[in-house]
Amino acid sequence: MRASIIAIGDEILIGQVLNSNAAYLSTKLHSIGIPVHRMATVPDSEAAILHEFRYSFSRYDVIIATGGLGPTHDDITTKCIAKFFRSGLILNKAALGRIKELFRRRKIPMPEINIQQAMVPKISKALPNKVGTAPGILIEKNKKIFCALPGVPAEMKSISENSLIPYLTARLKRAGKKLSIIKFKTLHTIGIAESKLFEKIGDISKIEMKSRGCEIKIAFLPANFEVRIRISAYSDDPRRADEGIASAVSKLRRKAGDFIYSYDESPIEKVVGDILKKRKLKVSVAESCTGGLIASKITDVSGSSGYFPEGITAYSNKSKIKLLGIKENAMKKYGAVSKHTAIAMAEGIRRRSGADIGLSTTGIAGPTGAVRKKPVGIVWIGYADKECSFAKEFYFTKDRLRNKEIMSKMALELLRRKLLGMQI
């Protein structure tokens, strides 16, 4: 059983809203073993809608449409469904009752036009909408299942959870189909190039796992110096899928374990926070080019006050000198963007805050500010604890915001690697 999701509406086509409905439905369908093989967005036009219906019916088993069920003139989905299935519209009294009740509760009179939202194709089942006016429309014909849902996300979700997904689940059971289960797991890496990671890992999709009733796929998903590794497991048996994923994870861990910071979608700041908490260590940060973003990331984690006493954004040289005790002569000699300054900042914030660890950044976020031998995108990340101090240099992009983001994450990754005794 394979699904197609069709979004109907100009709002998505002109780029005003993202099609979050399709992502939500896809996650739900995958969770019950129905893979989504197609998503399409078409305008509020009868020809376009009917064409997409025809196409999806010719190739997929479950077709879900969202949008165009509202009460106004530009909502034509119901009309198109009636035409496509050659089934006239009839008034669904239960649906009308719910619409009237909704307006009663809101203590406003029901406009006449809402009545037509209770008109559904004769061959359909109306799925109750608990949070809005338009019912869902469910049709089963020629072994295909079609469902139209409202485009308002809260209504789409409510009908999906309460009616559509339970219906599909029961339907799959009734058909006695042993289903293809799909499970996913995503591992996260920072600061290693996609191609390098691929070289380390190779095409592990070739691993022989079909014999154990599970097929595994690996995908590399790069974005701004981070690469996620997604494992997909296809099986008839949920246990086999879990086993397949566990086996793939352990293979990946062996081949690239040092680079994988998260096995459970935790962001780097949470991973580092958990290590600090466990070791009862505290970190303070002194930031220049990252401008407070490391502190902000650390404090995104609830409970971070337990291991993060303070952060200083020392944006001007004066404040580096005054707040962090950097020696003016040394900064003049080596420059604000230098190994020496990065280490001095890390040591300075450690000393003044009394934390176990000091972490620092100094670099050029851009787009301007490059000087000789110091291009935009350079960053020195400094580290200091009671035993040692060091700094490491990285080169990123010319884009200020991308730089701030990846420099901050790289600093946290460096801290993670140091805490875990990995090569830096």
Added chain:
Amino acid sequence: MRASIIAIGDEILIGQVLNSNAAYLSTKLHSIGIPVHRMATVPDSEAAILHEFRYSFSRYDVIIATGGLGPTHDDITTKCIAKFFRSGLILNKAALGRIKELFRRRKIPMPEINIQQAMVPKISKALPNKVGTAPGILIEKNKKIFCALPGVPAEMKSISENSLIPYLTARLKRAGKKLSIIKFKTLHTIGIAESKLFEKIGDISKIEMKSRGCEIKIAFLPANFEVRIRISAYSDDPRRADEGIASAVSKLRRKAGDFIYSYDESPIEKVVGDILKKRKLKVSVAESCTGGLIASKITDVSGSSGYFPEGITAYSNKSKIKLLGIKENAMKKYGAVSKHTAIAMAEGIRRRSGADIGLSTTGIAGPTGAVRKKPVGIVWIGYADKECSFAKEFYFTKDRLRNKEIMSKMALELLRRKLLGMQI
């Protein structure tokens, strides 16, 4: 000329990421008068990709594909393009040079497999990628324009802005086509409820503008205590569309000008930064519950070093006392989350940094940490300059990240209103 946008990749199909590329491209295409009539997402499967290519080529004039141009085994877009156009792949030397240069700049060796990203179909033009490895692929055939772009948003955007959109614009001019233009403008507000804003503004879509060859629509788009007001102008004539938008903007400014902080998509930190720069004023920030996010927002703006000397994230009470000179007795008496502490923090950071203005936050970001009379979501925002100090209290949500975001923006909005002499 009508466009179709095709996203290639399992990542979107399984609901892991939203198709933001399609929304971005659609906005850009509309802005140059090319309406998008179809969006489709297909899996990393040759059959599915080729079928969608065939379908889109049979009905649309501009076809843009995103994704699948990476260096690993699951990236098959280039291969599909070569097959579809029956054009072999050749090495594009300029593209290879740029890939090599990218690795050189980052000072890491280029893995062998990146070379294949410089292989493009013979009949294509390679569009330079300034921020990543895969070039865009542009093909013009039978009066249809096809373009494949990387799926990484920053790379897709960079190639679109630098190559694709200028190319399409020139192409339209050459064809001498008169197009239906749709222009959009979005105004931004913070901290005023949608219904309140609507009461102030009313339904200005009723304004009679059709007679001047332009139709105007207004939409309110609320999200996390911010409301955007979107103006859409429909016309055959770009000048008329601009006039329509200008007229709508001036009406909105008259009715709700104090609440609109941005008329040009500038974020609040840019708007405030511009005012500070113009007035030659400097601001420093002392943050508790916002944990460095205000500093990070301020330093998102290039040139902020000119008006932002330093920020302190005083997360522990000890660091509030030590770094900001808050009196321990007073903090015990009034509490860390109080008007008194907010003002003392703003005065403290102003004094110690020598800036003209001190800005502070102290509150409870959540999800835990509520105390009697101080619920999660409370924040005191403090302000101090040489003439006056004050603090104002706000209540937001139970969600930590949403709270940090809106508290930071509200602090910057408060600073903006104070600088402009508006009611606070």
